[in-house]
Amino acid sequence: MTTLVTGATGNTGRHVVAELVRRGERVRALTRNPAAAAGRFPAGVELVAGTHTVPERLGDALDGVSRLHVTVTAGLAEVGPELVRRAVHAGVGRITVLWGGEVGPVEQAVADSGVRWTRLEPQEFMSNTLTWSESIRTEGIVREPYDFPSALVHEADIAAVAAAALLDDGHDGRVYHLTGPESLTPRERIAILSRAIGREIAFVPITHEQAVERLVATGVSRADAEFVVGWYAEPDETSTTVVDTVAQVTGRPARTFAQWVTEHAERFQAPRVTTG
Numbered sequence: 001m002t003t004l005v006t007g008a009t010g011n012t013g014r015h016v017v018a019e020l021v022r023r024g025e026r027v028r029a030l031t032r033n034p035a036a037a038a039g040r041f042p043a044g045v046e047l048v049a050g051t052h053t054v055p056e057r058l059g060d061a062l063d064g065v066s067r068l069h070v071t072v073t074a075g076l077a078e079v080g081p082e083l084v085r086r087a088v089h090a091g092v093g094r095i096t097v098l099w100g101g102e103v104g105p106v107e108q109a110v111a112d113s114g115v116r117w118t119r120l121e122p123q124e125f126m127s128n129t130l131t132w133s134e135s136i137r138t139e140g141i142v143r144e145p146y147d148f149p150s151a152l153v154h155e156a157d158i159a160a161v162a163a164a165a166l167l168d169d170g171h172d173g174r175v176y177h178l179t180g181p182e183s184l185t186p187r188e189r190i191a192i193l194s195r196a197i198g199r200e201i202a203f204v205p206i207t208h209e210q211a212v213e214r215l216v217a218t219g220v221s222r223a224d225a226e227f228v229v230g231w232y233a234e235p236d237e238t239s240t241t242v243v244d245t246v247a248q249v250t251g252r253p254a255r256t257f258a259q260w261v262t263e264h265a266e267r268f269q270a271p272r273v274t275t276g
Contacts, residue, residue, distance in 0.1 A: 001026065002025075002046075003020055003025050003066070003067040004028045004030060004061060004062065005069045006069065007030070009029075009031050012071060012125070012155045012158050013071055014041070015159035016158075017045055019156070019163040020163050022042075027041075027046065028048055029048070030058075031047060032049065032050070048060065052073075055086050056086075059090075062087055062090040065090060067167075068094070069097075069166065070097045072098060076106055077105050077106060080105055081105050084113050085109070088114065093115050095115060095117045097117065097119050098158065098162070099119055118171045118173075118175075120176050121177045122158050122179075123151045123179045123180070123239055124153070125153065125155055126153065126260040129189060129261075130267065132193075133267045133268050136201055136268045137268060140199060140200060140201050140202060142203050144186050144211070146186075146232045149183040149188075149235070150183060151179035151242045152180050152184065153254065154260050157178065157180070157250070157255055160249075160250045176245050178243075178245050179241070180242070180255065182257065184257055193265075193268055196261045196265045212226055
């Protein structure tokens with residue numbers, strides 16, 4: 001059997017590919033640029049060109065696929081139901097969907113698809129911390145408007161749960177809220193980062209509007225920027241409460257933020273100064 005992974009080069013997609021391969025599954029990785037992605041995946045992974053936001057062009061990618069992992073990304077809401085329809089028509093019998101933060105058209109289409117499905121609802125990704133890397137490397141500073149806790153989850157743990165839902169029985173129709181083992185504020189995360197790289201990192205508060213403008217400057221729409229910053233401004237109980245779903249599904253504890261930092265510490269190190 002073959003599993004098609006959409007968003008295969010993304011923060012979670014690449015981990016889903018790796019975990020499926022580790023478990024012996026044949027994997028087809030969907031990517032816009034297979035040539036650029038070559039060498040980023042384990043041996044044996046089949047790279048196919050395409051994007052899940054253009055489902056009408058995925059005929060070959062879906063051929064012979066029995067399982068599908070869908071990551072809900074920007075631009076998928078309108079075409080996602082068509083992607084699900086085409087996948088089911090092609091013979092896909094099991095789908096995992098990594099939600100986009102709410103139960104929208106794609107998530108609902110998967111639930112209504114008539115095939116076996118599991119929805120993954122992770123809390124904030126630990127990889128979001130990488131947005132701090134440039135300011136930490138160059139200035140030793142993190143600028144954020146709020147200092148509320150978040151039960152961040154490691155992307156590899158999301159992938160492990162996805163693989164279990166795709167390959168094992170007992171996950172049909174389940175909705176899994178996923179967190180790490182602790183809820184941490186930005187200042188607490190900064191302290192862990194500081195110890196890991198051996199350098200003091202300062203927390204510098206900025207205003208809500210400054211945070212919005214920072215996102216807009218990266219190409220995010222103002223509405224989406226307001227939504228993201230607003231989420232940090234008023235975190236609900238779900239975003240701060242630790243649950244043990246990862247351990248229940250995978251049989252091992254969720255990875256800590258300190259483990260994630262160890263894996264990525266070099267990306268936060270100050271640039272080396274060379275002398276002539």
